[in-house]
Amino acid sequence: MQYPRLDTPVSPLRQRLIDDLNMRRLSRETQRNYLRDIGRLATFLGRSPDTATADDLRRFQIEQQEDGVPVPTKNSIVSALRFFFTQTLDRPDLARRLVRLALPRNLPVVLSRDEVTRFLNATTCLKHQAALSVAYGAGLRVAEVSMEGRRRRQRADAAARRTWQRRALSQCHAFGGPAHPAAPVVEGGAAAGRDGPRRLAVPRTARHEADQHAAALSHRR
Numbered sequence: 701m702q703y704p705r706l707d708t709p710v711s712p713l714r715q716r717l718i719d720d721l722n723m724r725r726l727s728r729e730t731q732r733n734y735l736r737d738i739g740r741l742a743t744f745l746g747r748s749p750d751t752a753t754a755d756d757l758r759r760f761q762i763e764q765q766e767d768g769v770p771v772p773t774k775n776s777i778v779s780a781l782r783f784f785f786t787q788t789l790d791r792p793d794l795a796r797r798l799v800r801l802a803l804p805r806n807l808p809v810v811l812s813r814d815e816v817t818r819f820l821n822a823t824t825c826l827k828h829q830a831a832l833s834v835a836y837g838a839g840l841r842v843a844e845v846s847m848e849g850r851r852r853r854q855r856a857d858a859a860a861r862r863t864w865q866r867r868a869l870s871q872c873h874a875f876g877g878p879a880h881p882a883a884p885v886v887e888g889g890a891a892a893g894r895d896g897p898r899r900l901a902v903p904r905t906a907r908h909e910a911d912q913h914a915a916a917l918s919h920r921r
Contacts, residue, residue: 713750717788724787737780750789754797757781761799771801 710718717738721731742749744760752760764774778798785795811819820832834840 711748713748713788717784720783720787733776734780734783737777738784740777741781749784752794754794757794757797771803775800775803 714735717735718731721734726734738749741752741757741760744763745752745756761774764777778800781798782795785791816836820829820836823829823832
């Protein structure tokens with residue numbers, strides 16, 4: 701069943717429907733879908749949809765069934781028509797005539813105990829086995845597992861950086877160096893790029909401080 705595009709001038713009935721949609725703050729996408737689906741009924745009837753009868757609605761849904769319209773599409777049309785007959789026309793008796801179908805859902809495949817055991821034993825790494833066991837036992841999706849793993853890696857990297865900073869600061873304090881190692885700076889400022897190549901100064905790290913301290917002790921001896 702082919703339906704033409706709705707590019708006709710706005711009628712008083714259509715404007716009233718649009719006002720009802722705006723008053724209830726429905727999204728633009730929902731308004732567009734409702735206007736399209738109500739237009740399908742008008743095209744089927746060949747006249748204004750406010751003149752539809754209960755028998756017209758029944759024939760309309762039978763034709764949709766024969767044309768093989770998917771269940772989600774038919775349910776969307778039912779939602780649009782129920783809004784039209786209940787809110788715009790104040791005809792809840794016609795809205796009750798519309799049949800909404802249950803959407804069939806496929807049950808997920810449930811693994812047997814032996815299949816779960818083979819799945820967990822597919823790897824010999826203890827860490828991977830523990831991760832798979834937790835993910836399967838908690839019912840996590842693949843995206844959730846990968847996201848949690850990314851978060852753990854970020855936390856581990858942050859902890860490693862903090863540990864390195866603490867060790868560097870402790871070494872600096874132990875050898876009498878500055879509390880904070882100097883950050884790399886560019887000598888010559890902004891003009892260095894015009895006058896010559898930019899040279900990156902060597903930062904003073906805890907290892908440099910330790911080497912200088914050892915060299916000073918050797919000279920004293």
